[in-house]
Amino acid sequence: SVYKSPEYETLGFDLLKNKMVDIGYPAAIKDFVYDPNFPIRGVWFDSHYGNILKVDAFGNILVCVHGFQFMRANEMHSFYPNKFVQKDASRFRIFNTLYDLPVIYLLACIVDFFSNHPDYTRTDRGVKSGDILMTYQSIFQDVQTACEYVHDKDGPLKSETVKDLEKYVIKEEKLGLLLDRMRSHGGKVFLATNSGYRYTNREWTSYFDYIIVDSRKPLFFGEGTILRQVDRETGSLHIGSHTGPIQTGKIYSGGSVDVFAEMTGSFKKEVLYFGDHIFGDILKSKKGHGWKTFLVVPEMSQELMVWTKKKDLFEKLEDLEAEIGEMYRNLDSSSESKPDISHIQNAMKSSFASQVMRYADLYAASVMNLLHYPLSYAFRAPSMLMPHESTVDHMADLPLEVAPMLREVDGSTEDRRKNRMARSDSIVPNLYAPVPRQFTQVQEEDENSTESEPESQN
Missing domain, CATH: 3.40.50.1000 (HAD superfamily/HAD-like)
Incomplete structure (x- = not known):
């Protein structure tokens, strides 16, 4: 099912709040109201320090939030000296599903509540009030307990949803x-x-x-x-x-x-699997069983709208990238001056985005997008250049130290090889690999398709 947002997340958040109060947390927690603009998929929760982290594909921390407080670089240093973390299931919880959005926000609310309440004092790993110590690890475990109750097959989330399908489910x-x-x-x-x-x-x-x-x-x-x-x-x-x-x-x-x-x-390659869970659906079916995968990312609709409305800002980012290149153009290892690029910031690809690109063969905001394509359509991603390829100036001459490394095999080279083989007394069946006359990488074909010479692909 595709659920209406933020109505469905608000329902989940309210049910989680109620369960936390039942567990013994202050009733004041019920005063929090779900904010759909705060949580996003793909963030990490650090149960040691109670921080919510946005991490790139390599473990570098892009954003760090404690409760509702967004930390500056100098504030992050005491927690993460290198601004780098490694996956550790005993410490970090990665939130990859849409069901996790209210959980993320609830954690932020509770951490902020205790971190700023006058009756509680912050410690390295939690908060303390008198003889009561609450670690961020214990808070996270309590939230997990509440989450298991709410999402149980006989839990309140499903029962409340069924009571009002029109409110919570997109038809x-x-x-x-x-x-x-x-x-x-x-x-x-x-x-x-x-x-x-x-x-x-x-x-x-x-x-x-x-x-x-x-x-x-x-x-x-x-x-x-x-x-x-x-x-x-x-x-x-x-x-x-x-x-x-x-x-x-x-x-x-x-x-x-x-x-x-x-x-x-x-058979593995014959299955196209649709799912909205990057780990439970896409990664497991792709890595373990070789299925083709289609990831449903409803947030894309909002993101595409932002790209459209903020087009000028993204064009400005491209201009800033070009400005960085100009600053370094005439510098080499002998240069002692250091360009000032502190005013130029670049958004980095998050860990969630890298997983989407790695494991999802296709992704879209809705499975209904397929209605606009013939079912025989072969989807192809645009060619992605490696960093060294994207910086090549095709109008420039190659440096001398690179040019001798290049070798080009053309028709005349192939003819010379054939003549040499004809005059050779070697018993080796093939002295050279033949030059392919067309691209050797072809699209997968059905087993029952007519066998023919694959056409050259551009």
């Missing part, structure tokens, strides 16, 4: 059309959801060939669980493990991707 009128078109083109459409059957029990089941509920992703992509059939009338599970083929029109619970592939006869 895509053309989704059925897209699924029908996929099936009419020979595709098999399957659904693997972590939600239980009662939460997903609607007549939409006719749109899918195979349906698996309670899949418990990412466990589904690993060892999995017992595969059982669901009684469509009662929602209860049949006893024992299902061993026969998976049948169209039947509902199944649990299982694993290996069992699913074996029972359906699907």
